[in-house]
Amino acid sequence: MKTLKWIGISVLSLLIILAALVFFQVKKAEKIINRTVKIDPVPLTIPNDSLSLVIGKKWVTTLCADCHGDDLGGKMFIDDPGLGKLYAPNITRGEGGLAYYTDKDWLAALRHGVSPTGKPLLIMPSKSFAQMRAEDIGGIIAYLKTTAPPVDKPNEEAGFKAFGKLLIAMGAFDHEFGVNLIDHEAPIPANTIDQTPKDRGKYLASVIGCESCHGKNLAGKIPTDPNSPPAPNLTPGGNLGAWSYDDFTAFIATGVTKEGKTVDNNFMPFKAYGKLPEEELVAVFDYLKSLEPMESAL
Ligand code: HEC
Ligand code: HEC
Secondary structure, eight states, rough: OOHHHHHHHHHHHHHHHHHHHHHHHHHHHHHHHHHHHHHHHHHOOOOOOOOHHHHEEEEEEEEIIHHTTSSOOEEEEEEEETEEEEOOOOOOOSSTTTTOOOHHHHHHHHHHOOOTTTOSSSSSHHHHHTOOOOOHHHHOOOHHTTTTOOOOOOOOEEOOOHHHHHHTTTTTSSGGGGHHHHHHOOOOOEEEEEEEEHHHHHHHHHHHHHHHOOOOSOOOOOOTTSSOBBBOSSTTTTTGGGHHHHHHHHHHSBBOOOOBBOOOOTSSSSHHHTSSSSHHHHHHHHHHHHSSSOOOOO
16 A cells, blocks of 8 residues: 555656656747847848849749748648647738838848847748858849739748647757857858859758758758658768669659659658759759768768
């Protein structure tokens, strides 16, 4: 009887300790989510010529639409009972969108990961966009400000649930905390003519964000989102060592790898990459093929 009582007391104490731990982690996450930061964005004169608008449209279609919706009017792109609801807001000039944004606001959000109210953007891949050259980031802002069709649509309520908050508190997210990882003083990379497709591919792999999911050296990485499969090794040390360019484009077109695996577009956004111009896909592939073969980091 006595032992039973002690077991009961121990279990209860453990549960209380656990509950307290969870409580403090959730509080910690709420602090991270609700904090405000002050950023003075590195300035850029936003262009308005037609070439910039073409460049901007290309990037917005491939890089933003996947999360913010095909019409950019906002999209609930994750609705998970544990993690919570993640809503990518309306970024058009329409009602409910960002007509009020100044150039400074655009630069702060895209390059520094901070909203005009000083809230860190947790999910926006701003760390990748911060590496964009002036023509690319300028083109994106120009296109969204002046040309992308306005959509009138209010944003939906969203937010992290307890499990999502636990992950945040434990620092499991990484590019989501872009604001901490970005060098806020770094100048905007100047426009450069890439000498070879490989150079172009290296640049594309960083700004598109292959590295943020597949790891800095592209040798593979366990993603933050616990629902996502691991992002495999993309160096010739992995499956790609045996892929031809046709295998690569077939994968980007269908989401089925040479080895016959079907990937989920929510975790590996191949549909968006299918909208890239052919020469950019060639450049990315050439770059991957040129990498030092590495063992998988998984
Ligand atoms: C991986 C999904 C994802 C991608 C890709 C993405 N965004 Fe976002 N974006 C979000 C989410 C989610 C938010 C809401 C804030 C947060 O939690 O990060 C957001 C917020 C924003 C905001 C801030 C709006 C505000 O409340 O002030 C802007 C501006 C923005 N995105 C623009 C863009 C542009 C432009 C692109 C493409 C170049 C892009 N986003 C690509 C997910 C994404
Ligand atoms: C949001 C994270 C994310 C981004 C960004 C991303 N990937 Fe992936 N990728 C994944 C995940 C996760 C898988 C594995 C999917 C699965 O197993 O179902 C994957 C699988 C792949 C595969 C299949 C490899 C194999 O051995 O089966 C290739 C090729 C690939 N990605 C290339 C790229 C390239 C190139 C880029 C940049 C242009 C890129 N990925 C950007 C997450 C990402």
